[in-house]
Amino acid sequence: MQILHLDSSISGAASISRILSSNIVKRLVALHPGSTVIYRDLARDPALHLSSEHLAAWQGAGAKDSLLTEDLFKGSAYLEELQESQIVVIGTPMYNLTIPTPLKAWIDRIALVGKTFHYTAKGPEGLLKNKQAYIASSRGGMYSPGNPAAPLEHQESYLIGLLGFLGIKHPTVIRAEGLAISAQVKDAAINQALEDIAAIHA
Template structure:
């Protein structure tokens, strides 16, 4: 089994989402000792955001821009890693009510018609139906269902929707929220998330 492990927090070792995503991967490796892990630190080594030059290159235009060429190869690697993986583990904090921009840049490289989804006469259809995903989510406030700020949550819901659009319907969220309220709430949230990770059986 191949596991694709993505992190996107800018906080390095202080990141809760990185801590949780690492624990999820460790749990999956314990359950599947023959697993291979492909790791991408999207915050440390981000892809460029899409531009007209990217579109021109995809349409066959030549480029002597070394940075663009390197970035195009990176995007191709992103896609191949996803296609070859059985499980995707995404570590993501909430930044300004949504996901970090390096994670969005990764999404823009792997959401490709004819590769990870296609259009039919019945609407779009995802092509990644044999995969599983885990979202290691962290956020300073409380945005889960039923909370006063739930309508502002565009982090987990976006990722779940995007993964479902690509055909990945088996997505589990491991969440630690309220981290900025106080130390007691933070510690309890992390402890609960780690319990949820320990209960993973798949």
């Protein structure tokens, strides 16, 4: 069993999504002894955002400098790690109603036609079948269904849609929200999320 663990928060040790994703991975390793964990800290070692130079290189023009060459290798590694993993754990805070940009940069390297999805006469089909995904989500406000701000939520919904598009259906979301409302709300949200992690079963 290979587990791909991604973190994307810029908050370091203060990050709640990092705490949650780490605990999810620990729980999964306990459930699947001997598992290999591949870890990527996307915030501390981000990929470059896509550019015309990337497109030119993919089309055979080659890389113009060492920075681009290194980044192209990084993108290839991202794809290989995802394809070879049976489980992916994504730690993501909400920034400005959506995911952090380093996570989007990762997505832009692994969401590739012919590699992780393809188009058919019946529409797009994901190629990453028979994988599990866990989303460790944190956010300062209340955006879950039933809350007034729910229509503004483009973090979990985007990832769930993207993963489904790639063939990874029904990801498990572990959420801590309302973290900026008060200390009491924050503590309750974190404790509930940790209970949800402890309830994860094989």
